[in-house]
Amino acid sequence: MSKSVDPLGVDFRALQVLICVHQLRSFTRAAEELGVNQSAVSYTIDKLRNVFQDPLFVRQARRLHATARCDGIVHEAERLTTEFRQLAAPPEFDPHTAAQKFTIACNFYERVLIIPDIVHALKKEAPQLDLEIIDSAGIGHERLRLNEADLLLGPFERDEPYFFRRDLYKERYVCLLDPSHPKAGGDLSLEDYLGLEHVLVTYGGQWRSRYIIELERQGRELKVAIRVPSPAGLELLVSGSDLVATVPERLAKVVGQGLRILPCPVQTTIAIRLVWTTLTHRSPIHMWVRDMVYRSTAATRREW
CATH class of the missing domain: 3.40.190.10 (Periplasmic binding protein-like II)
Incomplete structure (x- = not known):
């Protein structure tokens, strides 16, 4: 490991390279994804190794593995880059031009009964929104923590300061x-x-x-x-x-x-709920999506 580098010299682009390599487990594929040369990716990772005084990635059995410290750094890097994007976003949110990716974690019940109405409502108001529905598989809160999902939907009762929730219906x-x-x-x-x-x-x-x-x-x-x-x-x-x-x-x-x-x-x-984190609590697009989900289940609340 070379002499340490001033961490304030690290920019968000370098963190994005780290996140991409971590996700793809490949310098070559990360370079292709980011549209840069592989040498640029290698240079950035070497710089970050010196900043964090950790190898970050090691090769074993011809595969690239992240160190435990790298996993923790990437988790925080994802949080920082997300917060900065929110900070840089225009204060006014226009759903008709929004093209961000939005991921909802849920299970069979929600995919059958709630998701179709939500998708139709969101696509009508925000046709360019990139929606993805993933399985919460009992680890929905962890998926929120890891930024794998923006919103969790289902009968979840976990109470922690990091999470917000809103009841949809019983x-x-x-x-x-x-x-x-x-x-x-x-x-x-x-x-x-x-x-x-x-x-x-x-x-x-x-x-x-x-x-x-x-x-x-x-x-x-x-x-x-x-x-x-x-x-x-x-x-x-x-x-x-x-x-x-x-x-x-x-x-x-x-x-x-x-x-x-x-x-x-x-x-x-049982109570069917929306769950989200402090990270997205005040994000305009997240607030808008949560409101759309709540409104799409209004008929069910009236039935109860």
Whole structure:
């Protein structure tokens, strides 16, 4: 490692080179992405190595690996560059000319029930907005922290000073049964419900449904016949069987075609929320998108 360099000599372009190499794990691909020579990328990384007194990247088994310190530096560099872009942006936001990329993290429920209306509304008002929908996969808050997502959408309850949230609406739980099921003719009592064989949606072990938490609070538990990671295809498992599945009411109206839908006897609800970070809290485009999402779910709030 050469003699250290004054860190104040580092500009945002150098940080962008670092971020790009970190994302692509290649000097060559980073140079192509940035439209510069590979030698310019190598020079910039060497300069940053001297600034941070760390190798940043090392080659192992013909692959480029980032050091632990590099991961931390890139996380902060992404935050700094994002904040500077917001600082440099015009104070007035015009959705008709906005061409920024905006990423929303969510899961199956939101992709089926909320995202279509959101996308249509956003594209109508901001046709050049570059939208991406990614899976939150139980790590939505981390995706916000790492700037992999701008907005998190779903039933998330984490309270930390770094995050902001806004409730969109609440949901009840209902039960899906085959029409020929012996208990499909009327409402289920709690004892009836606990005596049935259940399909349990585990959400990959990353999130637990509120009705399960409420049953545990009461010291009760389900007879689980099968566990699945997602509500996708749930209706195919229930149809023609003696199984019962418990899902949010609005989702049941979509995936429960041809099935009997009964109120769930476990008295609890879930709240569907918007979550974002302090980093984007006052950004004009983020404020506008959040307002559009809130307005697009207004009809659901009235139904409740």
